[in-house]
Amino acid sequence: MRIKNLQITEQDIIKASWELLDDIGIEAFSMRKLAELLKIQAASLYWHFKSKQSIFQTLANEVAKEALETANLEGAWQEQLFNFVDRIRGVLHKYPCSAQLMMRTLPSEPNYLSLLNTLLQIVDHLPLSDSDKFSLIACVLNYVISFELDKYEQDRIDLAMKNEPNGDARVVFKQSLEHLSGDGPNVIKRMYENNIFNEIGSDKMFYTGLKIMVSGIEQLANERQEREEQEE
CATH class of the missing domain: 1.10.10.60 (Homeodomain-like)
Incomplete structure (x- = not known):
């Protein structure tokens, strides 16, 4: 260039x-x-x-902008939240190191703030306190960012381990499983042998976690609604 x-x-x-x-x-x-x-x-x-940080702020703002522009905010709030978070993940996956950028920058840029505000708007009608709404959206956003961070770090580990004398990361992990001590069944070994670990970083694993979070929010809102009705 x-x-x-x-x-x-x-x-x-x-x-x-x-x-x-x-x-x-x-x-x-x-x-x-x-x-x-x-x-x-x-x-x-x-x-x-x-500074370098000001560049990072601008890059994070671009990521947020694209997520906002392509968001599908239709249907019930559960569907809106699920689809919007899935879209955020898609944009994070598109741009290199974007998950790290979102973690290392302040949400002070206009599009980043709008992204947070849009997420909060989706759940704002729920019978929850503002503190609960803020906490649950922070958890959801941290989930999608951390999911992409984990995938990035796992790829780095796999690459680094290829240069090690013992071979790749899977070989080392399998050897460790064989020597796992403790009482009870070796559940983690069973899951490894059934190829469950191949799902790490997959769409299936991401969607499962996201469904659990959305269901948890729904349950919390329902419990709060029932409590308020009983107090009336």
Whole structure:
């Protein structure tokens, strides 16, 4: 990527930032490496962004913007919440290191704030306190972000273990299972042998967890509604 210093734009920097994240990851990301990718002096970046963190804030805002633009907020609140969170996951999966960006940035950018507000709007009519509504949406958002983070870290571990003398991560894990001590059945070994561990990071596992969370919210709301009716 070759851009003359006088012609560089904020969008050029954003595009290059995504490329750099895809290439080296968020841990190794730096303004110096970004400038090298753009073939410019690092000082030129500071005309547009005051720091690496400000770039991360902008990238996270772009992720939130796309999730909002493609959200399907129709049907019952359970369906809205499920579909919106699923869409957020799709956008996180699309952009490199976007889950890390969402965790490392403040939700102070306009689209990020709108994303949070939209999630809260979906459950705002439920007979719950504002504290409960905020807590449950925080849990749901943390779930989708953590799910993508786990997948990212697992891929890194698998890649790193391939260079180890003992082979890949699955071989090491299987050896550990054979030496698991303790009373009772070795449930985790049974699940491993039945290929349950192959579902880690899968759509099936994500949807199962999300359904559990939505069902839990519904149950909490129903219990609160019943309690209020009894008190009347």
